[in-house]
Amino acid sequence: VTPFREDLSPDPDRWMALCRWLLSTGCGLAVFGTNSEANSLSVSERRSLLEHGIANGLDPARMMPGTGSCALPDAVELGSVATRAGCAGVLMLPPFYYRNVDEDGLFAFFSETIQRVGDDRLRVYLYHIPKVSGVAINPHLVERLLKAYPETIAGMKDSDGDQASTERMIANFPGFDVFCGSDPFLLATMRAGGAGCIAATANVNSKAIVQLYREWTSENADAMQEDVTAFRRGVEAFPMIPALKAIVSIEASDPGWARTRPPLVQLTDEKISELATWLRERRFQMEGLSAVMAADQA
Protein backbone atom coordinates (compact mmCIF):
# COMPACT_ATOMS: atom_id res chain seq x y z
CA VAL A 1 0.00 0.00 0.00
CA THR A 2 1.11 3.53 -0.74
CA PRO A 3 0.97 6.14 2.04
CA PHE A 4 0.04 9.75 1.34
CA ARG A 5 0.90 13.00 3.08
CA GLU A 6 -1.81 15.40 4.12
CA ASP A 7 -1.64 17.10 0.70
CA LEU A 8 -2.26 13.69 -0.90
CA SER A 9 1.26 13.40 -2.33
CA PRO A 10 2.97 10.00 -1.94
CA ASP A 11 4.98 9.84 1.27
CA PRO A 12 8.40 8.28 0.59
CA ASP A 13 9.37 8.06 4.27
CA ARG A 14 6.32 6.14 5.42
CA TRP A 15 6.58 4.02 2.26
CA MET A 16 10.23 3.14 2.91
CA ALA A 17 9.44 2.09 6.47
CA LEU A 18 6.75 -0.36 5.36
CA CYS A 19 8.93 -1.67 2.52
CA ARG A 20 11.85 -2.31 4.90
CA TRP A 21 9.58 -4.04 7.37
CA LEU A 22 8.06 -6.23 4.66
CA LEU A 23 11.49 -7.26 3.40
CA SER A 24 12.50 -8.07 6.99
CA THR A 25 9.59 -10.53 7.21
CA GLY A 26 10.93 -12.42 4.20
CA CYS A 27 8.54 -11.42 1.43
CA GLY A 28 9.21 -9.48 -1.73
CA LEU A 29 7.68 -6.18 -2.82
CA ALA A 30 5.04 -6.09 -5.52
CA VAL A 31 4.82 -2.31 -5.29
CA PHE A 32 2.36 -0.40 -7.50
CA GLY A 33 -0.35 -3.00 -7.74
CA THR A 34 -4.09 -2.66 -7.28
CA ASN A 35 -3.78 -2.36 -3.50
CA SER A 36 -1.04 0.25 -3.91
CA GLU A 37 -3.47 2.64 -5.62
CA ALA A 38 -0.92 2.56 -8.44
CA ASN A 39 -3.35 3.77 -11.08
CA SER A 40 -4.17 6.73 -8.85
CA LEU A 41 -0.50 7.78 -9.13
CA SER A 42 1.02 9.62 -12.08
CA VAL A 43 3.84 7.95 -13.97
CA SER A 44 6.34 10.39 -12.50
CA GLU A 45 5.11 9.71 -8.95
CA ARG A 46 5.58 5.96 -9.46
CA ARG A 47 8.96 6.51 -11.04
CA SER A 48 10.17 8.84 -8.26
CA LEU A 49 9.06 6.52 -5.50
CA LEU A 50 10.76 3.53 -7.09
CA GLU A 51 14.00 5.41 -7.76
CA HIS A 52 13.96 6.86 -4.23
CA GLY A 53 13.47 3.42 -2.71
CA ILE A 54 16.30 1.79 -4.62
CA ALA A 55 18.65 4.75 -4.07
CA ASN A 56 17.95 4.38 -0.35
CA GLY A 57 18.72 0.71 -0.10
CA LEU A 58 15.67 -1.32 -1.12
CA ASP A 59 16.99 -4.37 -2.94
CA PRO A 60 15.62 -4.27 -6.52
CA ALA A 61 16.17 -8.02 -6.83
CA ARG A 62 13.28 -8.40 -4.39
CA MET A 63 10.95 -6.00 -6.21
CA MET A 64 8.30 -6.56 -8.88
CA PRO A 65 6.75 -3.13 -9.51
CA GLY A 66 3.51 -2.75 -11.43
CA THR A 67 4.24 -1.09 -14.77
CA GLY A 68 1.09 -1.76 -16.80
CA SER A 69 -0.86 1.20 -18.11
CA CYS A 70 -3.57 2.12 -20.59
CA ALA A 71 -0.97 4.06 -22.57
CA LEU A 72 1.87 2.30 -24.36
CA PRO A 73 4.51 5.03 -23.69
CA ASP A 74 3.76 4.89 -19.95
CA ALA A 75 4.14 1.11 -19.85
CA VAL A 76 7.42 1.45 -21.76
CA GLU A 77 8.76 4.19 -19.49
CA LEU A 78 7.91 2.38 -16.26
CA GLY A 79 9.14 -0.96 -17.60
CA SER A 80 12.44 0.59 -18.68
CA VAL A 81 13.03 2.36 -15.38
CA ALA A 82 12.31 -0.79 -13.36
CA THR A 83 14.45 -3.01 -15.56
CA ARG A 84 17.43 -0.66 -15.68
CA ALA A 85 17.20 -0.34 -11.89
CA GLY A 86 17.60 -4.11 -11.60
CA CYS A 87 14.10 -5.09 -10.52
CA ALA A 88 13.50 -8.83 -10.52
CA GLY A 89 10.50 -8.38 -12.77
CA VAL A 90 7.56 -6.15 -13.60
CA LEU A 91 3.88 -6.87 -13.07
CA MET A 92 1.93 -5.76 -16.13
CA LEU A 93 -1.75 -5.02 -16.21
CA PRO A 94 -3.23 -5.08 -19.70
CA PRO A 95 -4.42 -1.69 -20.97
CA PHE A 96 -7.77 -1.41 -19.21
CA TYR A 97 -9.84 1.42 -20.72
CA TYR A 98 -11.19 -0.44 -23.75
CA ARG A 99 -12.86 -3.64 -22.55
CA ASN A 100 -13.75 -5.64 -25.60
CA VAL A 101 -10.49 -5.52 -27.47
CA ASP A 102 -9.21 -8.22 -29.79
CA GLU A 103 -6.57 -10.57 -28.50
CA ASP A 104 -4.38 -9.26 -31.34
CA GLY A 105 -4.53 -5.79 -29.81
CA LEU A 106 -3.48 -7.04 -26.39
CA PHE A 107 -0.70 -9.10 -27.93
CA ALA A 108 0.48 -6.01 -29.82
CA PHE A 109 0.44 -3.94 -26.63
CA PHE A 110 2.64 -6.40 -24.70
CA SER A 111 4.83 -7.06 -27.70
CA GLU A 112 5.47 -3.36 -28.44
CA THR A 113 6.21 -2.76 -24.77
CA ILE A 114 8.75 -5.56 -24.64
CA GLN A 115 10.44 -4.45 -27.86
CA ARG A 116 10.54 -0.81 -26.85
CA VAL A 117 11.96 -1.54 -23.39
CA GLY A 118 14.50 -3.53 -25.41
CA ASP A 119 16.38 -4.96 -22.46
CA ASP A 120 17.25 -8.65 -22.10
CA ARG A 121 16.90 -8.36 -18.35
CA LEU A 122 13.18 -7.52 -18.59
CA ARG A 123 10.98 -10.16 -16.94
CA VAL A 124 7.26 -9.66 -17.42
CA TYR A 125 4.66 -11.09 -15.07
CA LEU A 126 1.18 -10.79 -16.57
CA TYR A 127 -1.44 -9.40 -14.23
CA HIS A 128 -4.76 -11.17 -14.75
CA ILE A 129 -7.42 -9.45 -12.64
CA PRO A 130 -10.46 -9.29 -14.95
CA LYS A 131 -12.98 -8.42 -12.24
CA VAL A 132 -11.12 -5.18 -11.61
CA SER A 133 -9.38 -4.35 -14.90
CA GLY A 134 -12.24 -5.61 -17.06
CA VAL A 135 -9.72 -7.15 -19.49
CA ALA A 136 -8.76 -10.82 -19.21
CA ILE A 137 -5.39 -12.36 -20.10
CA ASN A 138 -6.54 -15.71 -21.39
CA PRO A 139 -4.42 -18.86 -21.84
CA HIS A 140 -4.27 -18.43 -25.61
CA LEU A 141 -2.73 -14.97 -25.23
CA VAL A 142 -0.22 -16.35 -22.69
CA GLU A 143 0.70 -19.07 -25.16
CA ARG A 144 1.31 -16.60 -27.98
CA LEU A 145 3.37 -14.30 -25.76
CA LEU A 146 5.45 -17.21 -24.43
CA LYS A 147 6.13 -18.36 -27.97
CA ALA A 148 7.21 -14.89 -29.10
CA TYR A 149 9.16 -13.94 -25.97
CA PRO A 150 10.11 -17.15 -24.13
CA GLU A 151 12.85 -15.49 -22.07
CA THR A 152 10.88 -12.38 -21.15
CA ILE A 153 7.40 -13.66 -20.32
CA ALA A 154 8.20 -15.04 -16.90
CA GLY A 155 4.91 -15.62 -15.14
CA MET A 156 1.53 -14.39 -14.07
CA LYS A 157 -0.38 -13.07 -11.12
CA ASP A 158 -3.74 -14.81 -11.41
CA SER A 159 -6.31 -12.78 -9.48
CA ASP A 160 -9.27 -14.30 -11.24
CA GLY A 161 -10.26 -15.95 -7.97
CA ASP A 162 -10.90 -19.28 -9.68
CA GLN A 163 -8.33 -21.75 -8.36
CA ALA A 164 -9.16 -24.32 -11.06
CA SER A 165 -8.14 -21.82 -13.72
CA THR A 166 -4.91 -21.00 -11.84
CA GLU A 167 -4.08 -24.69 -11.70
CA ARG A 168 -4.71 -25.06 -15.44
CA MET A 169 -2.25 -22.21 -16.06
CA ILE A 170 0.36 -23.99 -13.93
CA ALA A 171 -0.23 -27.29 -15.73
CA ASN A 172 -0.29 -25.78 -19.23
CA PHE A 173 2.88 -23.74 -19.04
CA PRO A 174 5.81 -25.50 -17.33
CA GLY A 175 8.49 -23.06 -16.22
CA PHE A 176 5.99 -20.20 -16.22
CA ASP A 177 5.71 -18.85 -12.65
CA VAL A 178 2.08 -18.66 -11.58
CA PHE A 179 1.29 -16.69 -8.43
CA CYS A 180 -2.21 -16.80 -7.03
CA GLY A 181 -3.63 -13.37 -6.37
CA SER A 182 -4.97 -13.97 -2.89
CA ASP A 183 -3.50 -15.77 0.10
CA PRO A 184 -6.44 -18.13 0.76
CA PHE A 185 -5.23 -19.98 -2.37
CA LEU A 186 -1.55 -20.12 -1.40
CA LEU A 187 -1.36 -23.70 -0.17
CA ALA A 188 -3.40 -25.09 -3.08
CA THR A 189 -1.22 -23.12 -5.48
CA MET A 190 2.00 -24.46 -3.98
CA ARG A 191 0.66 -28.02 -4.05
CA ALA A 192 -0.22 -27.57 -7.72
CA GLY A 193 3.32 -26.42 -8.54
CA GLY A 194 2.76 -22.66 -8.44
CA ALA A 195 5.30 -20.02 -7.49
CA GLY A 196 3.60 -18.36 -4.52
CA CYS A 197 1.10 -15.60 -3.96
CA ILE A 198 0.95 -11.85 -4.46
CA ALA A 199 -1.66 -10.87 -1.95
CA ALA A 200 -3.37 -7.78 -0.53
CA THR A 201 -3.14 -8.94 3.07
CA ALA A 202 0.57 -9.62 2.66
CA ASN A 203 0.93 -5.89 3.30
CA VAL A 204 0.26 -6.56 6.97
CA ASN A 205 0.07 -10.32 7.57
CA SER A 206 3.31 -11.13 5.75
CA LYS A 207 4.92 -13.12 8.55
CA ALA A 208 2.20 -15.77 8.60
CA ILE A 209 2.06 -15.88 4.82
CA VAL A 210 5.84 -16.22 4.46
CA GLN A 211 5.82 -19.01 7.04
CA LEU A 212 3.13 -20.89 5.13
CA TYR A 213 5.07 -20.36 1.89
CA ARG A 214 8.25 -21.75 3.45
CA GLU A 215 6.62 -24.64 5.27
CA TRP A 216 3.89 -25.63 2.85
CA THR A 217 5.05 -29.27 2.86
CA SER A 218 4.90 -29.50 6.67
CA GLU A 219 2.09 -31.26 8.49
CA ASN A 220 0.91 -27.94 9.94
CA ALA A 221 0.38 -26.42 6.53
CA ASP A 222 -3.41 -26.80 6.47
CA ALA A 223 -3.74 -25.22 9.89
CA MET A 224 -1.47 -22.34 8.83
CA GLN A 225 -3.55 -21.85 5.69
CA GLU A 226 -6.74 -21.77 7.77
CA ASP A 227 -5.27 -19.09 9.95
CA VAL A 228 -4.10 -17.01 6.98
CA THR A 229 -7.53 -17.37 5.35
CA ALA A 230 -9.34 -16.39 8.54
CA PHE A 231 -7.29 -13.21 8.72
CA ARG A 232 -8.16 -12.35 5.13
CA ARG A 233 -11.88 -13.01 5.74
CA GLY A 234 -11.77 -10.69 8.74
CA VAL A 235 -10.20 -7.87 6.73
CA GLU A 236 -12.75 -8.42 3.96
CA ALA A 237 -15.46 -7.22 6.35
CA PHE A 238 -14.08 -3.76 5.49
CA PRO A 239 -13.20 -2.19 2.12
CA MET A 240 -9.85 -3.88 1.42
CA ILE A 241 -7.44 -1.05 0.56
CA PRO A 242 -8.60 1.44 3.22
CA ALA A 243 -8.60 -1.43 5.74
CA LEU A 244 -5.00 -2.42 4.96
CA LYS A 245 -3.87 1.17 5.40
CA ALA A 246 -5.86 1.48 8.61
CA ILE A 247 -4.17 -1.64 9.97
CA VAL A 248 -0.74 -0.11 9.30
CA SER A 249 -1.93 3.12 10.92
CA ILE A 250 -3.06 1.21 14.02
CA GLU A 251 0.14 -0.82 14.26
CA ALA A 252 2.34 2.22 13.63
CA SER A 253 0.24 4.49 15.90
CA ASP A 254 0.21 6.89 12.98
CA PRO A 255 -3.26 8.08 11.91
CA GLY A 256 -1.83 9.60 8.70
CA TRP A 257 -1.15 6.10 7.38
CA ALA A 258 -4.91 5.55 6.98
CA ARG A 259 -5.17 8.18 4.22
CA THR A 260 -6.23 7.12 0.73
CA ARG A 261 -6.20 9.13 -2.48
CA PRO A 262 -9.52 9.88 -4.20
CA PRO A 263 -11.49 8.08 -5.57
CA LEU A 264 -10.86 5.78 -2.58
CA VAL A 265 -12.22 6.85 0.78
CA GLN A 266 -10.38 6.18 4.02
CA LEU A 267 -12.09 4.32 6.85
CA THR A 268 -14.01 6.40 9.37
CA ASP A 269 -12.59 6.63 12.91
CA GLU A 270 -15.41 4.37 14.02
CA LYS A 271 -14.49 1.69 11.50
CA ILE A 272 -10.81 2.01 12.45
CA SER A 273 -11.74 1.39 16.11
CA GLU A 274 -13.76 -1.64 15.09
CA LEU A 275 -10.79 -2.94 13.13
CA ALA A 276 -8.45 -2.25 16.06
CA THR A 277 -10.69 -4.23 18.38
CA TRP A 278 -10.74 -7.16 15.98
CA LEU A 279 -6.93 -7.07 15.66
CA ARG A 280 -6.55 -7.05 19.45
CA GLU A 281 -8.88 -10.01 19.79
CA ARG A 282 -6.77 -11.94 17.29
CA ARG A 283 -3.60 -10.75 19.12
CA PHE A 284 -2.41 -9.56 15.72
CA GLN A 285 0.85 -7.63 15.57
CA MET A 286 3.12 -6.30 12.84
CA GLU A 287 6.05 -7.28 15.02
CA GLY A 288 9.13 -5.17 14.50
CA LEU A 289 7.34 -2.39 12.59
CA SER A 290 7.93 0.19 15.31
CA ALA A 291 11.61 -0.74 15.45
CA VAL A 292 11.99 -0.21 11.70
CA MET A 293 10.20 3.12 11.96
CA ALA A 294 12.32 4.27 14.88
CA ALA A 295 15.49 3.28 13.02
CA ASP A 296 14.33 5.25 9.97
CA GLN A 297 13.76 8.34 12.07
CA ALA A 298 17.13 8.07 13.83
Place this chain on the structure above:
Amino acid sequence: VTPFREDLSPDPDRWMALCRWLLSTGCGLAVFGTNSEANSLSVSERRSLLEHGIANGLDPARMMPGTGSCALPDAVELGSVATRAGCAGVLMLPPFYYRNVDEDGLFAFFSETIQRVGDDRLRVYLYHIPKVSGVAINPHLVERLLKAYPETIAGMKDSDGDQASTERMIANFPGFDVFCGSDPFLLATMRAGGAGCIAATANVNSKAIVQLYREWTSENADAMQEDVTAFRRGVEAFPMIPALKAIVSIEASDPGWARTRPPLVQLTDEKISELATWLRERRFQMEGLSAVMAADQA
Protein backbone atom coordinates in the same frame (compact mmCIF):
# COMPACT_ATOMS: atom_id res chain seq x y z
CA VAL B 1 -9.86 10.63 -33.67
CA THR B 2 -6.10 10.79 -33.18
CA PRO B 3 -3.81 9.84 -36.06
CA PHE B 4 -0.53 8.01 -35.48
CA ARG B 5 2.71 7.91 -37.43
CA GLU B 6 4.23 4.59 -38.42
CA ASP B 7 6.16 4.49 -35.12
CA LEU B 8 2.79 4.88 -33.32
CA SER B 9 3.54 8.41 -32.09
CA PRO B 10 0.68 10.94 -32.41
CA ASP B 11 0.85 12.77 -35.74
CA PRO B 12 0.28 16.51 -35.20
CA ASP B 13 0.08 17.31 -38.94
CA ARG B 14 -2.64 14.82 -39.78
CA TRP B 15 -4.41 15.79 -36.55
CA MET B 16 -4.35 19.50 -37.39
CA ALA B 17 -5.79 18.85 -40.84
CA LEU B 18 -8.78 16.96 -39.44
CA CYS B 19 -9.30 19.55 -36.68
CA ARG B 20 -9.30 22.40 -39.20
CA TRP B 21 -11.73 20.56 -41.45
CA LEU B 22 -14.04 19.82 -38.53
CA LEU B 23 -14.06 23.45 -37.45
CA SER B 24 -14.82 24.46 -41.04
CA THR B 25 -17.95 22.30 -40.95
CA GLY B 26 -19.22 24.22 -37.95
CA CYS B 27 -18.71 21.80 -35.09
CA GLY B 28 -16.46 22.10 -32.07
CA LEU B 29 -13.62 19.80 -31.05
CA ALA B 30 -14.03 17.36 -28.18
CA VAL B 31 -10.46 16.13 -28.59
CA PHE B 32 -9.13 13.39 -26.31
CA GLY B 33 -12.32 11.47 -25.76
CA THR B 34 -13.00 7.75 -26.01
CA ASN B 35 -12.87 7.77 -29.82
CA SER B 36 -9.62 9.75 -29.72
CA GLU B 37 -7.85 6.86 -27.97
CA ALA B 38 -7.08 9.47 -25.32
CA ASN B 39 -6.36 6.95 -22.59
CA SER B 40 -3.88 5.27 -24.91
CA LEU B 41 -1.89 8.53 -24.91
CA SER B 42 0.46 9.65 -22.17
CA VAL B 43 -0.28 12.91 -20.38
CA SER B 44 2.63 14.60 -22.14
CA GLU B 45 1.42 13.42 -25.55
CA ARG B 46 -2.03 14.88 -24.89
CA ARG B 47 -0.52 18.06 -23.56
CA SER B 48 1.85 18.48 -26.53
CA LEU B 49 -0.86 17.90 -29.10
CA LEU B 50 -3.18 20.42 -27.47
CA GLU B 51 -0.49 23.05 -27.11
CA HIS B 52 0.67 22.47 -30.69
CA GLY B 53 -2.87 22.83 -32.01
CA ILE B 54 -3.57 26.08 -30.21
CA ALA B 55 -0.15 27.53 -31.05
CA ASN B 56 -0.93 26.78 -34.70
CA GLY B 57 -4.26 28.47 -34.82
CA LEU B 58 -6.96 26.13 -33.50
CA ASP B 59 -9.45 28.29 -31.62
CA PRO B 60 -9.46 27.12 -27.97
CA ALA B 61 -12.90 28.66 -27.51
CA ARG B 62 -14.19 25.85 -29.72
CA MET B 63 -12.37 23.06 -27.88
CA MET B 64 -13.42 20.78 -25.03
CA PRO B 65 -10.48 18.42 -24.47
CA GLY B 66 -10.83 15.29 -22.37
CA THR B 67 -8.82 15.72 -19.16
CA GLY B 68 -10.15 12.96 -16.90
CA SER B 69 -7.73 10.37 -15.62
CA CYS B 70 -7.40 7.64 -13.01
CA ALA B 71 -4.72 9.74 -11.31
CA LEU B 72 -5.55 13.03 -9.62
CA PRO B 73 -2.29 14.80 -10.59
CA ASP B 74 -2.85 13.94 -14.26
CA ALA B 75 -6.41 15.30 -14.20
CA VAL B 76 -5.10 18.46 -12.53
CA GLU B 77 -2.25 18.92 -15.01
CA LEU B 78 -4.43 18.41 -18.09
CA GLY B 79 -7.24 20.54 -16.66
CA SER B 80 -4.82 23.36 -15.88
CA VAL B 81 -3.17 23.31 -19.30
CA ALA B 82 -6.53 23.34 -21.10
CA THR B 83 -7.96 26.11 -18.94
CA ARG B 84 -4.91 28.36 -19.14
CA ALA B 85 -4.92 27.87 -22.91
CA GLY B 86 -8.47 29.23 -23.03
CA CYS B 87 -10.39 26.06 -23.84
CA ALA B 88 -14.16 26.47 -23.61
CA GLY B 89 -14.34 23.58 -21.21
CA VAL B 90 -12.91 20.20 -20.28
CA LEU B 91 -14.59 16.82 -20.54
CA MET B 92 -13.84 14.81 -17.42
CA LEU B 93 -14.07 11.06 -17.15
CA PRO B 94 -14.30 9.84 -13.57
CA PRO B 95 -11.26 7.84 -12.39
CA PHE B 96 -11.99 4.45 -13.94
CA TYR B 97 -9.72 1.79 -12.45
CA TYR B 98 -11.65 1.13 -9.26
CA ARG B 99 -15.25 0.33 -10.18
CA ASN B 100 -17.20 0.13 -6.97
CA VAL B 101 -16.12 3.33 -5.33
CA ASP B 102 -18.23 5.40 -2.96
CA GLU B 103 -19.88 8.51 -4.32
CA ASP B 104 -17.88 10.41 -1.69
CA GLY B 105 -14.67 9.28 -3.36
CA LEU B 106 -15.82 10.44 -6.79
CA PHE B 107 -16.98 13.73 -5.32
CA ALA B 108 -13.58 14.16 -3.68
CA PHE B 109 -11.80 13.41 -6.97
CA PHE B 110 -13.71 16.08 -8.90
CA SER B 111 -13.58 18.51 -6.01
CA GLU B 112 -9.81 18.18 -5.50
CA THR B 113 -9.27 18.56 -9.24
CA ILE B 114 -11.32 21.75 -9.40
CA GLN B 115 -9.60 23.22 -6.36
CA ARG B 116 -6.11 22.32 -7.56
CA VAL B 117 -6.69 23.71 -11.05
CA GLY B 118 -7.80 26.79 -9.10
CA ASP B 119 -8.89 28.83 -12.10
CA ASP B 120 -12.24 30.62 -12.31
CA ARG B 121 -12.29 30.02 -16.06
CA LEU B 122 -12.45 26.22 -15.62
CA ARG B 123 -15.67 24.72 -16.98
CA VAL B 124 -16.12 21.02 -16.27
CA TYR B 125 -18.32 18.78 -18.41
CA LEU B 126 -18.86 15.44 -16.68
CA TYR B 127 -18.34 12.42 -18.92
CA HIS B 128 -20.89 9.72 -18.10
CA ILE B 129 -20.07 6.59 -20.12
CA PRO B 130 -20.54 3.76 -17.64
CA LYS B 131 -20.55 0.95 -20.20
CA VAL B 132 -16.97 1.85 -21.12
CA SER B 133 -15.51 3.47 -17.99
CA GLY B 134 -17.33 1.16 -15.58
CA VAL B 135 -18.00 4.12 -13.26
CA ALA B 136 -21.31 6.01 -13.39
CA ILE B 137 -21.84 9.69 -12.65
CA ASN B 138 -25.28 9.53 -11.13
CA PRO B 139 -27.74 12.43 -10.67
CA HIS B 140 -27.04 12.65 -6.95
CA LEU B 141 -23.34 13.22 -7.59
CA VAL B 142 -24.17 15.86 -10.22
CA GLU B 143 -26.40 17.59 -7.68
CA ARG B 144 -23.66 17.65 -5.04
CA LEU B 145 -21.07 18.94 -7.48
CA LEU B 146 -23.41 21.64 -8.81
CA LYS B 147 -24.11 22.76 -5.27
CA ALA B 148 -20.43 22.94 -4.38
CA TYR B 149 -19.19 24.41 -7.69
CA PRO B 150 -22.16 26.09 -9.42
CA GLU B 151 -19.98 28.19 -11.73
CA THR B 152 -17.56 25.42 -12.67
CA ILE B 153 -19.75 22.38 -13.22
CA ALA B 154 -21.10 23.33 -16.61
CA GLY B 155 -22.62 20.23 -18.10
CA MET B 156 -22.40 16.59 -19.03
CA LYS B 157 -21.81 14.27 -21.91
CA ASP B 158 -24.34 11.51 -21.32
CA SER B 159 -23.18 8.40 -23.18
CA ASP B 160 -25.30 6.04 -21.15
CA GLY B 161 -27.36 5.36 -24.26
CA ASP B 162 -30.63 5.70 -22.35
CA GLN B 163 -32.41 8.76 -23.72
CA ALA B 164 -34.94 8.78 -20.86
CA SER B 165 -32.10 9.24 -18.39
CA THR B 166 -30.58 12.03 -20.51
CA GLU B 167 -33.92 13.81 -20.51
CA ARG B 168 -34.21 13.47 -16.74
CA MET B 169 -30.77 15.11 -16.41
CA ILE B 170 -31.95 17.99 -18.61
CA ALA B 171 -35.16 18.39 -16.63
CA ASN B 172 -33.51 18.11 -13.22
CA PHE B 173 -30.73 20.62 -13.70
CA PRO B 174 -31.77 23.83 -15.50
CA GLY B 175 -28.80 25.71 -16.89
CA PHE B 176 -26.69 22.55 -16.89
CA ASP B 177 -25.69 21.73 -20.50
CA VAL B 178 -26.52 18.15 -21.33
CA PHE B 179 -25.05 16.70 -24.52
CA CYS B 180 -26.14 13.28 -25.69
CA GLY B 181 -23.25 10.98 -26.41
CA SER B 182 -24.39 9.69 -29.76
CA ASP B 183 -25.96 11.43 -32.77
CA PRO B 184 -29.06 9.19 -33.12
CA PHE B 185 -30.29 10.99 -29.97
CA LEU B 186 -29.53 14.52 -31.17
CA LEU B 187 -33.02 15.60 -32.24
CA ALA B 188 -34.69 14.13 -29.15
CA THR B 189 -32.07 15.83 -26.99
CA MET B 190 -32.63 19.23 -28.64
CA ARG B 191 -36.40 18.87 -28.28
CA ALA B 192 -35.96 18.08 -24.60
CA GLY B 193 -33.88 21.23 -24.06
CA GLY B 194 -30.41 19.69 -24.30
CA ALA B 195 -27.26 21.39 -25.55
CA GLY B 196 -26.30 19.17 -28.48
CA CYS B 197 -24.33 16.00 -29.01
CA ILE B 198 -20.72 14.90 -28.69
CA ALA B 199 -20.61 11.98 -31.07
CA ALA B 200 -18.18 9.47 -32.54
CA THR B 201 -19.48 9.81 -36.09
CA ALA B 202 -19.15 13.61 -35.89
CA ASN B 203 -15.49 12.92 -36.73
CA VAL B 204 -16.56 12.27 -40.30
CA ASN B 205 -20.28 13.06 -40.70
CA SER B 206 -20.09 16.47 -39.06
CA LYS B 207 -21.78 18.42 -41.87
CA ALA B 208 -25.02 16.49 -41.61
CA ILE B 209 -24.91 16.58 -37.82
CA VAL B 210 -24.24 20.33 -37.70
CA GLN B 211 -27.09 20.92 -40.13
CA LEU B 212 -29.49 18.92 -37.96
CA TYR B 213 -28.27 20.81 -34.88
CA ARG B 214 -28.89 24.17 -36.57
CA GLU B 215 -32.22 23.26 -38.13
CA TRP B 216 -33.72 21.03 -35.50
CA THR B 217 -36.92 23.10 -35.40
CA SER B 218 -37.43 22.82 -39.18
CA GLU B 219 -39.98 20.48 -40.71
CA ASN B 220 -37.19 18.42 -42.26
CA ALA B 221 -35.63 17.67 -38.90
CA ASP B 222 -36.99 14.12 -38.57
CA ALA B 223 -35.76 13.22 -42.04
CA MET B 224 -32.34 14.70 -41.29
CA GLN B 225 -32.19 12.72 -38.03
CA GLU B 226 -33.10 9.53 -39.90
CA ASP B 227 -30.25 10.11 -42.30
CA VAL B 228 -27.75 10.84 -39.52
CA THR B 229 -28.89 7.73 -37.65
CA ALA B 230 -28.64 5.57 -40.77
CA PHE B 231 -25.04 6.70 -41.23
CA ARG B 232 -24.22 5.78 -37.65
CA ARG B 233 -25.85 2.34 -37.96
CA GLY B 234 -23.79 1.70 -41.09
CA VAL B 235 -20.53 2.56 -39.33
CA GLU B 236 -21.55 0.39 -36.38
CA ALA B 237 -21.26 -2.65 -38.65
CA PHE B 238 -17.50 -2.20 -38.06
CA PRO B 239 -15.55 -1.61 -34.84
CA MET B 240 -16.26 2.09 -34.26
CA ILE B 241 -12.85 3.71 -33.69
CA PRO B 242 -10.92 1.80 -36.39
CA ALA B 243 -13.84 2.44 -38.77
CA LEU B 244 -13.81 6.21 -38.18
CA LYS B 245 -10.08 6.34 -38.86
CA ALA B 246 -10.51 4.17 -41.94
CA ILE B 247 -13.17 6.57 -43.26
CA VAL B 248 -10.77 9.49 -42.89
CA SER B 249 -8.05 7.41 -44.59
CA ILE B 250 -10.40 6.68 -47.51
CA GLU B 251 -11.53 10.28 -47.85
CA ALA B 252 -7.99 11.63 -47.53
CA SER B 253 -6.49 8.90 -49.77
CA ASP B 254 -4.00 8.38 -46.95
CA PRO B 255 -3.69 4.77 -45.73
CA GLY B 256 -1.66 5.90 -42.70
CA TRP B 257 -4.75 7.54 -41.25
CA ALA B 258 -6.23 4.09 -40.57
CA ARG B 259 -3.59 3.28 -37.95
CA THR B 260 -4.66 2.72 -34.34
CA ARG B 261 -2.51 2.37 -31.25
CA PRO B 262 -2.56 -0.95 -29.36
CA PRO B 263 -4.71 -2.31 -27.77
CA LEU B 264 -6.95 -1.24 -30.67
CA VAL B 265 -6.49 -3.00 -34.00
CA GLN B 266 -6.87 -1.20 -37.31
CA LEU B 267 -9.29 -2.50 -39.94
CA THR B 268 -7.94 -5.01 -42.43
CA ASP B 269 -7.59 -3.88 -46.06
CA GLU B 270 -10.57 -6.07 -46.86
CA LYS B 271 -12.75 -4.32 -44.29
CA ILE B 272 -11.55 -0.94 -45.50
CA SER B 273 -12.63 -1.83 -49.05
CA GLU B 274 -16.01 -2.93 -47.74
CA LEU B 275 -16.36 0.37 -45.91
CA ALA B 276 -15.28 2.31 -49.02
CA THR B 277 -17.92 0.55 -51.10
CA TRP B 278 -20.60 1.39 -48.56
CA LEU B 279 -19.50 5.06 -48.49
CA ARG B 280 -19.62 5.23 -52.28
CA GLU B 281 -23.10 3.74 -52.32
CA ARG B 282 -24.23 6.42 -49.89
CA ARG B 283 -22.39 9.08 -51.97
CA PHE B 284 -20.70 10.06 -48.71
CA GLN B 285 -17.99 12.70 -48.87
CA MET B 286 -15.95 14.67 -46.37
CA GLU B 287 -16.27 17.64 -48.68
CA GLY B 288 -13.40 20.08 -48.45
CA LEU B 289 -11.06 17.72 -46.59
CA SER B 290 -8.59 17.47 -49.46
CA ALA B 291 -8.55 21.25 -49.79
CA VAL B 292 -7.70 21.66 -46.09
CA MET B 293 -4.98 19.04 -46.39
CA ALA B 294 -3.51 20.64 -49.50
CA ALA B 295 -3.51 24.06 -47.81
CA ASP B 296 -1.71 22.57 -44.81
CA GLN B 297 0.96 21.09 -47.02
CA ALA B 298 1.47 24.32 -48.97
